[in-house]
Amino acid sequence: MAAIKKIGVIGAGRMGSGIAHVCALGGFAVHLSDIDETRLKHALQSIEKDLARQADKVKISENDGKAALARIATGAGLDGFKDCDLVIEAATEDEEIKKAILKALCPNLKKSALIATNTSSISITRLAAATYRPEKFVGLHFMNPVPVMALVEMIRGAAMKLGAHHPMGPLELADFIGLDTCLAIMNTLRQGFDDPKYQPCPLLAEHVKAGRFGRKSGRGFYNYT
Template identity: 40%
Template sequence: MKIETIGVVGAGTMGSGIAQTAIVAGLRVVLVDVSETTLATSVASLNARLERMVQKGRLDGPSCAAAVQRLVASTDYRSLAGADVVIEAATEHAAVKVAILREIESTVAPHAIIATNTSSISITSLAAALERPDRFVGIHFFNPVPVLPLVEVIPGLQSSSETVDSALQWARQIGKSPIVVSNSPGFVVNRLLIPMLNEAFFILAEGVATAEEIDAGMRLGAGHEIGPLALADLIGLDVCLSIMDVLQKDLGDPKFRASPLLRELVAAGRLGRKKGRGVFQYNG
């Protein structure tokens, strides 16, 4: 399958990162969001990141200009009609994703691959909402998308081998290193990572150490580039909580119980970097 144009639905952190990675790799990208304000903010942020790449010598001026020209932003799903792959990158709620995926399916060409960037929701259950579940697959990127090379490709029970092959092809085409994982709650990375972050909240709540000391312990003692609490802030505390709730519900094991402190911070609106405050305070 020749992949030249992709669609990304959802202009938040993940959608913007996927769009940036694809245009730098030479693909045309249609970025769709229902909010014009979100689109404008996302495109401005994306362009600023490209400019920083030029300043750091990671991208030359002409290549940057060409990449910008390959991006189209729209609030109209009909703009996805010519896409070869469309990936949904909306909020981590199944009902929202199903509504978006159905909208995508009603618009795209019969050959197009439809994907979701979900970090924990069952690919098989999402596929069941579509008329052509065989062309649906999970393609899970990691934040920040332009930096981290891993992509989890997750076939649902209904996904065809051709769909999975096309997903792997696209991931490699944009410079990523894909792994194929089973449709199990949390897949591979989040099933290991998010419970570890959740445990950091238990340790913080118990007063075993301060947030700074917990993060320093894992950076200096375990060789992590970023501490677990700072990483939770980067991911989004609401996303971490959502994944923990999915793990507990779908696996039925009490070890996946979300920390009450994590739940409390989310209830307070302290969601991490995107809100300016999570475990830590952020300025700018």
Template identity: 55%
Template sequence: MSTIKKIGIIGAGQMGSGIAQVCAQAGYDVSLSDLNEQVLEKSLAGIARNLDRQVQKGKISEADKAAALARIATGTDLTIFADSDLVIEAATENEALKRDILKKLVPHLKPEALIATNTSSISITRLAASTDRPAKFMGMHFMNPVPVMQLVELIRGIATDEPTFNAVKELTEAIGKTPAVAEDFPAFIVNRILLPMINEAVYTLYEGVGGVEAIDTALKLGANHPMGPLELADFIGLDTCLAVMQVLYEGLADSKYRPCPLLVKYVEAGWIGKKFGRGFYDYSQTPPVPTR
């Protein structure tokens, strides 16, 4: 298998932008796609700001920054992936959406191109079945924020072949990340452990055991966590937290994974976390104020 040199990324949100940045900084040519031109412009501006911070800290030079930005090409059409060696799908955590994107993607790829999905919970095997190349398909779950977090979960589908896995593992290490190999079970390793903890924290709030600040303070100081579970939920996005819990609940049929009704209520209200200004905290004020 030829070495991966050109990387395509579908979705220019927080995750896609972060993946584009680390790949470009590692010397790879990147094609970044999104349906919305404004989202692409916002993505490039965010990447430039991140690189500026690294320049100010002395981690990279101005030349390094310029070179990384020059390696990122953008477009609103899937035709930009015609020469990609690997395409990473980083769309919203919605299986129907991801399957639709993958079906539309494959006609634009060269036969030997690999596909990875950045899903945080959905079956790799099911997503692979939406493509014409299940053997060349696997999960590559980055952590948020991508430029900072060192871990990438690597997940084989039932059909993933060894050359594909090895090529993606080598890429993961080449961009400075540490791989952890997970089996294709709902939510893999990190979210299988993390999201039920967050869901239990929401239940603790729902049942009145403690308030938002008390719960977060208890876990930060009592378990030495760098961020409280409700603050972390806001950072992840309550919509994403709910989506992962639903995948766990439906995939494992165990009542311990039932999403907390309060989590459902917040998502229904549109209070889905920091990126939208309100979740378990109200971010319109400084410092943020608990909403419950």
């Protein structure tokens, strides 16, 4: 899988602007798009204020904030996504609107590009089916407010196996290690660092509670019986 250098974000509302903020601060070039150019303008203003606030609190340097803002480009159409390695859809939480956006997006992407949705309630598999590349589609659920909450939930659809092009994806690797071991590690990190980004995924805890520890028990994220 090619390295991700440029990230596209569809939707310049609170979530979309927050995602653009953290991606740019992480060093990625970002293209933020929305059908409403006024909303795009307000999003950039909001990001600039949030970056300045982080600098005032000494969470980032002033130069880091300016550099992050400079990495963000905006546009109302889909042309800006042609060279993106990953595009994150963060439009309104309406399934039909999201499907229409994703269907229109696909012809504007390079073949290797990944697509993600920030939905918190709509089936990832149904949204993936609206694209021409369901095997490259994943859910990335950012927590709100994005610049403050260092936690992202990843959800795969039925057509995607995480870690494509690698001998073993992360879920298969977790099964190999043992889900009970993974849970214990995450709990230790969460308590030791007091950082919510190490909070174990609820699904992981559910599997362990049900005795599904991975390969050693015959079933985990995958079935080995």
